[in-house]
Amino acid sequence: MDVINIFLTSDLGESLEDFVHDQRRFTFDQMGPEGPKRLVEGPMWAFVDWVMPELAGLELCRRLRADPRTIDAHVTMVLEEDNPEDRRRALRAGADDYVVGPLTRTAVLDRVLALQSRTSERQATRRYELGALTIDMSSLQARWNETPIVLRPNEFRLLRFLAENPNRVLTREDLIAGLGKREPAIDERTVDVWIGRLRRAIKAAGGGNPLRTVRSLGYVFDLG
Amino acid sequence: MDVINIFLTSDLGESLEDFVHDQRRFTFDQMGPEGPKRLVEGPMWAFVDWVMPELAGLELCRRLRADPRTIDAHVTMVLEEDNPEDRRRALRAGADDYVVGPLTRTAVLDRVLALQSRTSERQATRRYELGALTIDMSSLQARWNETPIVLRPNEFRLLRFLAENPNRVLTREDLIAGLGKREPAIDERTVDVWIGRLRRAIKAAGGGNPLRTVRSLGYVFDLG
């Protein structure tokens, strides 16, 4: 599967409507009532427009992160204006990059081209190497010293999110949000079970325990 | 300027009144008649209590956003109850995060610690380096010459507070207050036990004893 570059914008603009044409299409059918209003996409990129200006964009970003079809997409958020808060929020929601809108056709095209050139480099980057642990995002396979770790979907997402934020305490809330599970609300204690199952899976592959519990706060992926 | 973590709450509670002490202070003098009732703050965080429960909080949040002194602060709103409407309003007003109250002093302090690690990610990660001792606030991990020190939560809080005020005698009262323990009242002699446990943990990691006892006064973290 090709790398998809996804642009999230709350103001897609008529001018972009036919910017991408004659391409295959897929729909984010799981998006729900607050989902994208329009979706224009091609094999290497997609533009997603949403209805609600504020939260839906971040929420959409999280869902894209959780969806296996777009889990390794390159997500760019289009910000209304350039302020540090929006930037921070976007990145925290899982966006890889951001640009400040509104976008002209040429600006987007430049951006897409730049992303495409980075794509090959990104192919190599789509692999986390954290000590003995490697996570290959293209085959969705995690290994401990070449030994495959048998993971269920949710455990894989959890491991990926933890590995993306090594040496950082992640609260149970962070983890729930990071896996894109906002609806319905998840009990925080459930995270304990996730961690337990993930630890067991790693151990079953002969691995150690890189997941440290920080009492009354959350968990850390210890690296180094 | 350091990142400030601001907690907005309509129910600060008496117990938090002197939670942060002996720190530099500034006032939000532009706040106007609906401004904060009390402001308790330190170099890295602030608790703002307001009079009107509903609108004033949101308004305050917007003003903090506009004020150059707090423009890049991390604002957390404390919500009375957990409903999506309030959450959306809080975020729309510029809040970065929210928690559902009421909060205990220790819980708030822990929260601040976790937030510091997140908000400072774009800067150099928050980290104390005191001779052979390093305290990494993002992973909540202390080390002595790269050797991890196994600390329980309270010991970590104690070490952090001591390390924040090196070469300064801290009374037992200071330490109790600095760790946010006011309810219930803590016997001052208990601090002796905390120090003892902390020393033992450092020694177990092959470390020395940077904690000097000042008889009849308190303890100092010796540096240099």
Add this chain to the structure above:
DNA sequence: CAGGCTTGTGACGCGATTGTGACTGGATTT
């Protein structure tokens, strides 16, 4: 549509954490 796999949740028990009183030994004072 049946069967298995996945996942969220309540319950349970255990272990970790922590405040406290008591005891001890060294330091300080008278």
Add this chain to the structure above:
DNA sequence: AAATCCAGTCACAATCGCGTCACAAGCCTG
């Protein structure tokens, strides 16, 4: 030197949070 003071340490109990299990509902697959 005796008396007093004070810090270090230990054992213990109460509490709190975490790991784990079993179960049920959901989801996917054939």
